[in-house]
Amino acid sequence: MKTKTLKKNKVNVITMGCSKNLYDSEVMMGQLQANKFEVEHESQSGDAEIVIINTCGFIDNAKEESINQILSYVDAKKEGLVSKVYVTGCLSQRYKEDLEREIPDVDAYFGTKDLPKLLKTLKADYKHELVGERLITTPSHYAYLKIAEGCDRPCSFCAIPLMRGKHVSTPIEELVEGAKKLVAKGTKEIILIAQDLTYYGLDIYKKRALADLLNELSKIEGLDWIRLHYAYPSGFPEDVLEVMRENPKVCNYIDIPLQHASTKMLKAMRRGITKEKTTELVHKLREKVPNIAIRTTLIAGYPGETEEDFQEMYDWVEEMKFDRLGIFTYSHEENTHAFNFEDDVPHEVKQERAEKIMDLQSGISYELNQKKIGNVYDVLFDRVEGDYFIGRTEYDSPDVDNEVLVKKDENTYVRLGDFAKVRITSADHFDLYGELVEEGE
Secondary structure: OOHHHOEEEEEEEEEOOOHHHHHHHHHHHHHHHHOOOEEEEOOOOOOEEEEEEEEOOOOHHHHHHHHHHHHHHHHHHHOOOOOEEEEEEHHHHHHHHHHHHHOOOOOEEOOOOOHHHHHHHOOOOOOHHHOOOOOOOOOOOEEEEEOEEOOOOOOOOOOHHHHHOOOEEOOHHHHHHHHHHHHHOOOOEEEEEOOOHHHOOOOOOOOOOHHHHHHHHOOOOOOOEEEEOOOOOOOOOOHHHHHHHHOOOEEEEEEOOOEOOOHHHHHHOOOOOOHHHHHHHHHHHHHHOOOOEEEEEEEEOOOOOOHHHHHHHHHHHHHHOOOEEEEEEOOOOOOOHHHHOOOOOOHHHHHHHHHHHHHHHHHHHHHHHHOOOOOEEEEEEEEEEOOEEEEEOOOOOOOOOOEEEEEOOOOOOOOOOOEEEEEEEEEOOOEEEEEEOOOOO
């Protein structure tokens, strides 16, 4: 038994899933630290008395990863390597009763809105005065800012409303206050996240207020980049494009999950948009913000997707030439509208279709990257890896997009978290290589 070596009141927080979950973990860690807990994120030191696993319940793979993580810490608890294991987040919200029955050795399960309850279990208080305070787990120069919780969209395949509830916007003043605190600690890039950014403000201001929020955030001294993630295509607020075009702090970048190209499939998915309207929106984005980078995600193998439907999506991706693209295979989720249909596309076919799209996108990405050779970009440097300084342009988000690699040598020095001008000298499918440009060059 190793329990004697564990540090009392030390907590190790493990985050599964998306950046919205990461944000929740950071808020939780801020609360724990304010309650005099020593807290680490995904620590390898192995001396934490308490482990809190913030789970994901989005699709089958994510659920499986979360369950495996829970089981591994339950085993560690049995071996005396941790004293307490708590589980929170989406999976726990959605399947709490099943989990309590199947994995009873977890000390307690909590849902997505149970932070005060979790703190109380740890004999800690929820501190209301800490609004906007978090323990950042990303490098200090960039951070996520969640502007709303939940979702009101009726997408047939999605279980998020079951786990996160209805859309609730956070007031602009509160978000500006939180952003100012981040910038005071060295944050230069803020990435706005929500289940649906474009719905922001409808509940509290009775209008779409994302453009207003962008204008207020951009007034913060020391904040250089504001990036938009997870915009919904139907009812897209065009005033956001005006702000993006006119305001140098708002990155010419948008992450807009489009899910499919076949109108038949979009209708079945309850997306509230047709192929024609989607195509029109993509053209409008490019027309209003000529050098915008568009990232999208698609779904392969939704119930009823025929070879013709897939081919239509494939041809459309080839035509649209998105800057960034990811694709999920359809996951049959209980209590969603799509669960009423037969999951009739075999797993291998889903996989094969997803791979075909990614092969196509790889070629598109290569072609677009070749056009960047010779151009000079402002690059924000994130880390050093091997022989390279690694950073990103305004057209790339952390972890999911292209990176810029600058070779280290005795004449090359960049400070992580700083901007530098880089000329692109070569490019492959998903990375750009470059050299620093001297001032005045």
